[in-house]
Amino acid sequence: MTAQRQQPNQTGSKSLFRLVIAAIALAALLLPVGAPAATTPRIISDRFSGLAIDGFDPVSYFVDGKALLGLPDFEASQGGVVWRFRNEGNRASFLAHPEVYGPQFGGYDPTDVARGVTVAGNPRFFVVVEERLFLFNREESRDAFAADPSRYLPRAEARWPALEEDLPQ
Template sequence: MTVQRQERNGSRSGTVFRPGIAFIGLLASLECVSLGGQACLPSKAWAATTERVVVNRFTGLAIEGFDPVAYFVDASPVLGLPRFEASEDGAVWRFRNEGNRASFVAHPDIYGPRFGGYDPIDLARGVTVAGNPRFWAISGQRLYLFGREESRDAFVSDPSRFLTDANMRWPALQETLAR
């Protein structure tokens, strides 16, 4: 910015306070707070993709705080409650009730999402992409999470087609993820 423009805008340092832009920023941040912050970040930023279990890097919650047992019991994603938590695989898991928590603690390998919550379609391609707990399927008594609705639909049409490659690639990909 030239000296003349700096003086005209009331700033010689080049930093100008713009009340209109500040107000818009304030409104956006208030909206983020009122929605719990989830609307403020793209879903890809919510989950860490360097962990063996997909964990929200801001909250430490596995699968965004959804109850993994509810997928089996209620056949739908249900948010867990803070008073029903358990720690497993370095992540905090939430449940909607004590019964679901006890089931998970007794059998985390059964109720936890297969591949740590990574999308099996992408694993079959050789990449780790965090699954979204809203896009899910149960196949062979295992929970699978998907990054996109299209991936889930492709998987449901022929699970064995993708699971063969995902199972083959998972051990090598798992070694690249933090413990």
Template sequence: MTAQRQERYGRSRQIALIVPVLAALTGLWAAGLIPAARATTTERVVAARFSGLAIYGFDPVAYFVQNRPVLGLPDFEAQEAGAVWRFHNEGNRASFVAHPEVYGPQFGGYDPVGLARGVTLAGNPRFFVVAGERLYLFGVEAHRNAFAADPGRYLSEARQRWPELEETLAQ
């Protein structure tokens, strides 16, 4: 038998062993003996998919204090709204914990221009505006520029549509 045929034979044998194991596990899960996995993050706050870091690990307070996006550090974390938030220093962390409704991005970090159009577009932490003492993130630079020119136009529509759109996002 050639090396290729031996290799193929070995693989098919491995697959033949795995199939019954998977079938048994599926049966145990269906019978309720293995609990279903529960999500540990929420879609109601823009977060990195695999790490669960809110607004991709950027410090939400830094937008107010330094007027620029600053990556948070693992040493300064807090949990809020089903996500892990990172901060550049302990002072920023303490400010956020005391007032998450002030420092957290509005609409959970979703783009208010997209929301005004009926779409949940995740905001990019690098495209932001602080208006009316609130933080807004935008999916694209053009949305940020349009919003900055006329925030009231987009905010009234976004606020009106947000409750319905928020219901479509996983908790």
């Protein structure tokens, strides 16, 4: 009697399996081939709030020379994430030139990117080198990078495209 009860379930699961395979095949036919690549790097953001770099104002690193939290009154959406700013001027500057003010490597630690891994940078550990913002996971990484950026940047820049491609969407 047990075998009889299992028989219909096995048949039903085979039918379901065939239906799923057919749906996948149909979806593959309907999807466009060669979807365009994203033009902006993936930016580290809070998965619940969507805030980039923990709500710190990316322009303040350049203007004030320190990490300052942005305010909810001055937000902007750019690159698929929400950025916060200290004032309207910082917001306008960022929106005019996000490639200048946004963190390099999407906010991932460049010393780790140079090693071939992605580790989120902490907005409190930063350095601006050659008018580019870099965030670091640890103070030691920041200090090593600041002492000799040329030791890390060529390797990080070479490895970043492949690492960025493998990041979850």
